[in-house]
Amino acid sequence: MKMTKTIYTLAEMEEFARAVAQTLFPGFVLCLSGDLGAGKTTFTQFLGKAMGINEVITSPTFTILKTYKSALDLHHIDAYRLEGVYQDESLEEVIFSHGVTVIEWYEHLLGSLPKDYLSIEIETRDSTTRVLHLEGRGKYGIIVNALSD
């Protein structure tokens, strides 16, 4: 299931992140892609806020993984530095855990992803306009459906 959605302001991005937060379940895997500055981390910040996380969320480019405690833990992975790694057993255990995992640069970790996941590619149009390309594999198909309403 695929869907494209255009958003024009930062406020709309936050609104969209809140809508995604409504669909989360234990073990949820969300893969984000997009150029530097597209808003992957901004989206994750809004998602964290909607999940009730008050900590400042920054992209874990150096540490690769950061976990934020919440009713559903948020595991934020930035695989930018893992080019060519393909699979990592320790991160895989996080991805398959009970929390919610958001993965930036998931292309570098394809070998450690579950069969089903939600992916969002953020395409930059101008300073605030973004085209979101959503794809829900397997059981995430109905989530993309729900988000398109």
Added chain:
Amino acid sequence: MASSLMRLVIDSATEYLYLALYENLQKRDSVYLKGDNNHSETLMVELKRLLEQQGVRPQNLDEIYVGVGPGSYTGVRIGVVVAKILAYSLNIPVYTISSLTLLASSEKSLLIVPYIDARRGYVFASVMRCQEGILTTVNDDAYCNFEELKATVDGTYICAGEPDFAVIYRSQLFVRVDNLHHLAPVYLRKTEAETNLNKG
């Protein structure tokens, strides 16, 4: 007269953290705690509490037994590194035990299949026989498809249960580590790179 041996048993390869203090084969106390990928946060805290409550100082320990997997990639390393550091600093011997065998020791039925989830429909599993309190290995630890295993082996499947170290000890299912620096976790799953290499 030989004094009694104070034994510490550690296993962190499964979802549960297991710590036990034995005096010879008599259990003094144990911890069997469900975790959430967080054994690294709880192991040392629980170990300290366990020893303090029993009035045992690390210097009183004579032997360490550690579960070396197979199991959680991160989890197993936590227990192994703690066992290694304690044994090195206290200059006492370490013995390794399969984490699946530890799991099997919690069960008393005749044919036991201890298994640990390895994701994507796969498990780490072995097959053990239990007779008169003695465990023997029928099938060695392996990484296998869970459905295929269930179709071929009819036994009591267990994925959780507090180990019984006395059973392990009587069954002699442990191995003394000769060179502490060579002690490493057992991990049966091939990495994707190895799998691809073999295909090529």
